[in-house]
Amino acid sequence: MTPATASARSRKHRHFPRGRHLAMRTEAEPRPVMYHAALLEDADTGRILFEKNSEMEWPPASMAKMMLLLVAYKKIKAGEFSLDSPVRISQRSAHTEGSRLGLIEGQVYPLGELMKAALIKSANDAAVAVAEKIAGSVEAAVLLMNQQARDLGMTNTEYHTVDGLPPRPGHDVDRTDARDLATVARALIDQTNLLRWSSREQTPFDGGVCILRNTNHLVGHFVGCDGLKTGFTFQAGFNVTATAKRGNLRLIAVILGAPSNQQRFEQAARLLNWGFQNFTAVAVLKRGQSLPVRVQVKSGPAINLVVAHSVKVVVPKAQVDSIDLAYRVPQVVSGPVRSGESLGQVLVQDRGETLAAVDALSPTTVSVDPRGPDGFTVEPPAAYRKEAQ
Known part of the structure; x- marks a missing residue:
């Protein structure tokens, strides 16, 4: 099956720990279409705002390097290497x-x-x-890249190279899709500081041996763009995984199979602009925030619940006022209750659709104590006191 004839494969809905992948639409969608596949999503929640053929298999070309760099960064973070670790250039690398x-x-x-x-x-x-x-070898690095892809839930990705270079022209061996590329992009944004490099139009290599010029022409020309990676082969065409941030909204755009270098950037810019014009990020809840609901401990005190972690949602600008909260909290629970224990959930909803869910926690410990007047001892809240202030 070649990319030009591939259709979106039927797959089970994948689990994304940081947010649900749900496509959203506004009245006007980005046009014209000059690509084989495209995707736009919120980088913080993973919520898809626009997609076209987002699960169609496609060669990542040089965007395979995103996974290599994620693996490398994690090894540095684990203390196995440092940015200053010396690398001797091998014959294979040189050729x-x-x-x-x-x-x-x-x-x-x-x-x-x-x-x-x-x-x-x-x-x-x-x-x-x-x-x-x-990793000791290219082959070993490929194994690590595929393992990391599995760990991230990238079910339509398989690497055979570390650089996306076909073994011979027109015979790409790496496979991915727009959703999986956005997933590895989110991981790079969340877990590394590599945007400090990808945000530069040009920078010296090793103190001035040569100048590295960014292949991503959106950097320095599209407001807020600070990454991420381009890719091209004869089979894949012109591709880009781009990210930009304006205010508290960061978006990721993936364009696959554009007909020219200029078109991949124009299409990505059009998609990003459409996203910034039509959507907004709304901070709904803050970690430790007190909720307007109480849970009665049976034969004990009532507990005011707090939010487990902060919640931000991305919605069309016209729908901001329709966001509301729903509480799934029991009226009464049996003791004892531990500080930080989840006693229910808060649902962030938009016109009945659940956008996010967060645990509602007890900020106090309620222990069974036969010597207490009511059989319970209440310890003062501590774990969430600071952020709740």
Whole structure:
């Protein structure tokens, strides 16, 4: 099955811990269409605002490097390496084709500089060097990338390379889809600080050995854009996974199979603009916030519940006033009750549709104590006191 003829595969709804993938629509959708697949989502919640062929298999091309860099960053964070760890350029790295720095076998560069080159310039030789450093070989790095993809719930992704470079022209071997690309983009945004590199139009490599120019032409030209990664092969066409932030709203746009370099950026910009014009982020609840509901401990005190964590939702601007809260909380519970124990849920709803759910917690501990006048001892709230103020 080739990307040009592939249709969206039927898959079970995937679990996204940070939010539900639900497509939303407003009266006008972004036009015209000059791509094979596209997706726009809220980066914080993973909520899909627009999608077209979002589950259609497609080669990621150089966007495969996003997963390599996520794996590398996690190894650095775990203390296995540092950005300054020396990397000796191998023969395989030096002879990697496609977009490249022109690394020479035997040269030594800091790991962080090679990661930066793979992200900004999309340098294939740098990506191979990073893979060999963090995993011992390209093949071992591919295994780590696929494991990370499974951990993130990327069910339509399979990597065979670390750089997206086809083994021969027109025969891409890596597979993904727009949803999975947005998933790895969210992971990079949430779990790394790589946007500090992808947000640069250009930057020196290793103190000025050469200048890395960003392949993402939205950076520096589209307001709020600070990443992420482009990809091109003859089979995949022109692709981009872009992110931009304006105010408290960060969006991710994925364009697959655009007909030209210019069109991938124009289509991504059109999609992002449409999102910023039509949607807004609303902070609904704050962690530790006291709720207007009480739970009676049987034969004990009544407890004022608090919010477990902050909740933000993204909705069409015209529907902000329709957001409301629903409480699924029992009237009476049996003791004892632990501080931080969930006693119910708060549902954030828009016209009956549940946008988010958060636990309603007890801020106090109510212990069974036969010596107490009512058989219970209440300990003062502590865990959520600071943020509730």
